[in-house]
Amino acid sequence: MKLLSAAILSSSLLLALPPTDVVNPPTSSSPAIFGFRDSGAESTVESRFLAAPEAKLAEEHLRILTQAPHMAGTVEDKATADYVAQRFRDAGLDTEIVEYKVWINYPLEISVDLTAPAGITMHGPTREHVDNDPFQDDPRVVMPFNGMSPSGDVEADVVYANYGTPEDFEKLDKLKVDVHGKIVLVRYGQNFRGVKVFVAQEHGAAGVIIYSDPADDGWKRGDKYPDGPWRPDTGVQRGSTGYMFEFPGDPTTPGVASLPSLPDAKRISPHQSAQMPKIPVTPMSYHDIWPVLQHLGGPASPREWQGALPFTYHVGPGPAKLKMHLKQDYQYRTLWDVIGRVSGSELPDEWVVAGNHRDAWVYGAVDPNSGTAAMLEAVHGVGALLKSGWKPKRTLIFGSWDGEEEGLMGSTEWVEEHESELANAAAYFNMDVAVSGPKFGASAVPSLKQFLRDVTKVVPGAKGGTVYEAWQKAAQPDAPATQSPTEAIGDSRRTPAAQVKGDVPVGDLGSGSDYTAFLQHMGVPSSDVSSSGPYGVYHSVFDNFAWFKKFGDPDFVYEQQMARVFGLQAVRMSDADVLPYDYEEYGKEIAAYLDAAQKRAQDKFGEHALDFGPVNAAAHHFESAGVKILAKQKNPPQDAARMNAALRGAERALLTPQGLPHRSWFRHVIYAPGEYTGYAAVVIPGVNEALDKGDSERARAQLAVLAAALERAARTLEGYR
Numbered sequence: 001m002k003l004l005s006a007a008i009l010s011s012s013l014l015l016a017l018p019p020t021d022v023v024n025p026p027t028s029s030s031p032a033i034f035g036f037r038d039s040g041a042e043s044t045v046e047s048r049f050l051a052a053p054e055a056k057l058a059e060e061h062l063r064i065l066t067q068a069p070h071m072a073g074t075v076e077d078k079a080t081a082d083y084v085a086q087r088f089r090d091a092g093l094d095t096e097i098v099e100y101k102v103w104i105n106y107p108l109e110i111s112v113d114l115t116a117p118a119g120i121t122m123h124g125p126t127r128e129h130v131d132n133d134p135f136q137d138d139p140r141v142v143m144p145f146n147g148m149s150p151s152g153d154v155e156a157d158v159v160y161a162n163y164g165t166p167e168d169f170e171k172l173d174k175l176k177v178d179v180h181g182k183i184v185l186v187r188y189g190q191n192f193r194g195v196k197v198f199v200a201q202e203h204g205a206a207g208v209i210i211y212s213d214p215a216d217d218g219w220k221r222g223d224k225y226p227d228g229p230w231r232p233d234t235g236v237q238r239g240s241t242g243y244m245f246e247f248p249g250d251p252t253t254p255g256v257a258s259l260p261s262l263p264d265a266k267r268i269s270p271h272q273s274a275q276m277p278k279i280p281v282t283p284m285s286y287h288d289i290w291p292v293l294q295h296l297g298g299p300a301s302p303r304e305w306q307g308a309l310p311f312t313y314h315v316g317p318g319p320a321k322l323k324m325h326l327k328q329d330y331q332y333r334t335l336w337d338v339i340g341r342v343s344g345s346e347l348p349d350e351w352v353v354a355g356n357h358r359d360a361w362v363y364g365a366v367d368p369n370s371g372t373a374a375m376l377e378a379v380h381g382v383g384a385l386l387k388s389g390w391k392p393k394r395t396l397i398f399g400s401w402d403g404e405e406e407g408l409m410g411s412t413e414w415v416e417e418h419e420s421e422l423a424n425a426a427a428y429f430n431m432d433v434a435v436s437g438p439k440f441g442a443s444a445v446p447s448l449k450q451f452l453r454d455v456t457k458v459v460p461g462a463k464g465g466t467v468y469e470a471w472q473k474a475a476q477p478d479a480p481a482t483q484s485p486t487e488a489i490g491d492s493r494r495t496p497a498a499q500v501k502g503d504v505p506v507g508d509l510g511s512g513s514d515y516t517a518f519l520q521h522m523g524v525p526s527s528d529v530s531s532s533g534p535y536g537v538y539h540s541v542f543d544n545f546a547w548f549k550k551f552g553d554p555d556f557v558y559e560q561q562m563a564r565v566f567g568l569q570a571v572r573m574s575d576a577d578v579l580p581y582d583y584e585e586y587g588k589e590i591a592a593y594l595d596a597a598q599k600r601a602q603d604k605f606g607e608h609a610l611d612f613g614p615v616n617a618a619a620h621h622f623e624s625a626g627v628k629i630l631a632k633q634k635n636p637p638q639d640a641a642r643m644n645a646a647l648r649g650a651e652r653a654l655l656t657p658q659g660l661p662h663r664s665w666f667r668h669v670i671y672a673p674g675e676y677t678g679y680a681a682v683v684i685p686g687v688n689e690a691l692d693k694g695d696s697e698r699a700r701a702q703l704a705v706l707a708a709a710l711e712r713a714a715r716t717l718e719g720y721r
């Protein structure tokens with residue numbers, strides 16, 4: 001890590017002086033900005049914005065936000081809300097703290113004991129501990145637990161099921177290992193933890209333990225904390241196991257805002273909620289699980305199931321037998337979203353929303369407060385603009401979401417409260433983890449992918465040049481591989497971005513952060529940005545300010561960079577004459593998704609079992625409508641209201657009112673979190689999940705739903721002439 005720190009240090013010296021190309025007023029020759037009639041004027045605004053965010057101030061925000069553990073619903077969480085609200089007000093935003101009442105658990109008693117074979121003792125659960133960490137001993141640190149797990153007592157033989165994917169359980173079937181009534185031991189990685197529990201429950205397991213294997217984010221990856229950024233022996237990944245792929249937000253109010261005034265009679269019983277797991281689950285460290293895994297008999301595990309502990313992994317069942325005792329304290333608890341707004345001068349009903357969650361499992365220096373600190377410096381930039389007399393055309397809203405960790409609750413409830421206003425929203429910009437290292441990455445709906453590339457072309461990179469140039473360099477095939485935070489948290493199945501433009505790859509949006517309700521419930525075009533690096537302390541007590549100063553961003557130059565990228569998206573979108581969406585790229589990506597699905601369908605059901613003709617024609621229609629309106633967008637008309645309405649309406653047209661099969665809260669026909677991947681996007685989910693199930697009838701019906709949505713979207717774009 002020394003080399004990296006040295007490089008960051010030298011770049012921070014360069015950045016001590018503001019980059020001249022950005023803060024100097026642009027000349028009349030400023031390059032055209034897509035969506036603007038007067039690029040010169042917009043360029044002046046943007047330069048003023050970019051000059052404001054400061055690395056030193058971001059450091060101060062992060063230090064204050066992470067001084068105490070601040071899990072959702074605690075007094076320390078409320079204190080962070082007050083801090084953020086004050087910074088919003090300082091910048092001149094109209095600010096309120098909005099409360100919701102949601103059903104969540106804190107752990108009361110968690111114990112896991114090894115009851116067989118006799119004479120073997122287990123290490124734990126042990127307190128998370130390393131030498132010389134200044135934050136680990138705070139009594140407010142919550143013991144490791146999984147959000148949304150029921151209480152329960154289970155004693156049973158253990159079966160090891162690798163990452164707990166559907167394929168892993170199939171393999172156990174082939175090995176004739178029955179998981180009925182057993183405690184299933186799985187490792188973190190590859191899919192969302194809620195999916196592991198969901199699949200184990202489907203297979204009849206009685207309980208689940210999820211542990212962090214050193215192969216995935218521990219010593220096998222590199223030095224462990226405090227010598228390096230990777231997970232130490234006792235580090236535990238907390239996290240919600242709620243079935244957010246059914247619906248996110250408060251488990252008792254799908255589709256309805258959990259206002260404190262909402263009577264209990266209008267809520268569903270938590271026990272009937274499709275979001276709540278039915279079997280107990282708790283997380284553990286590799287230090288604690290070691291003797292359990294070591295005392296499994298039965299067949300040796302398939303070789304790719306072997307982790308980094310120094311013995312051959314067997315699958316069981318037994319002889320290792322565990323007794324799990326979980327007592328959860330479930331209550332309706334209060335969340336505090338902080339909402340700051342600047343009313344639009346011309347289009348006050350057209351919202352541009354930018355948000356980040358604030359609640360953390362413990363200190364959350366990387367996840368999520370690197371994002372909060374960067375958002376506060378973006379707000380600082382907006383404050384500088386407001387002081388200069390600037391007003392956004394559209395209403396600009398910043399959201400500091402609470403309860404994200406429990407299940408995207410603060411953002412989901414706010415979206416559900418504001419459905420009618422959000423039907424006109426222009427965009428939602430998300431940032432969760434802003435910085436865990438130097439590698440820039442982004443995900444977005446295809447209509448915003450070029451917009452994102454354009455924004456990064458005017459933001460200075462933390463090490464010189466532009467963010468876009470650094471991004472391009474890192475995206476080259478011979479560039480050294482860096483790990484993204486989503487890989488660290490177990491999302492290696494993130495859908496590879498379709499490279500339709502041969503440019504830097506922008507990923508697809510699945511789930512796992514606060515854009516979900518905006519995009520997948522409301523059809524608001526969304527993006528998510530981050531800068532990532534080696535990060536093994538995710539959701540542990542060690543994701544704290546000491547780790548961040550040593551390994552994340554010692555000089556806060558990436559924080560400054562991310563404040564600029566995140567904020568500039570919001571400033572540019574709120575000012576645009578014509579919405580800078582690119583429906584040509586959207587059309588091309590959908591065509592690529594359909595090609596892939598058609599090949600899968602032919603493999604599964606034979607050459608002519610499913611007719612892709614109509615849906616391919618609809619996709620072609622959508623793409624050509626996208627090409628036509630893009631040509632007109634490049635020459636913005638004086639009155640762009642009708643053009644903007646068509647552009648906004650097209651994404652909305654991709655919602656289907658009846659929702660996806662079995663999970664009607666998810667209404668977007670192009671993107672959803674996978675039922676069996678969780679975080680990773682499933683593209684054209686209705687069709688692809690029917691193919692996964694081998695259900696040709698459902699696939700046929702979903703092809704028709706998709707074709708109808710694409711036709712609607714095409715006609716919406718063509719409605720503007």
Ligand SMILES: [Zn+2]
Binds near residue numbers: 357404432433
């Ligand atoms: Zn987060």
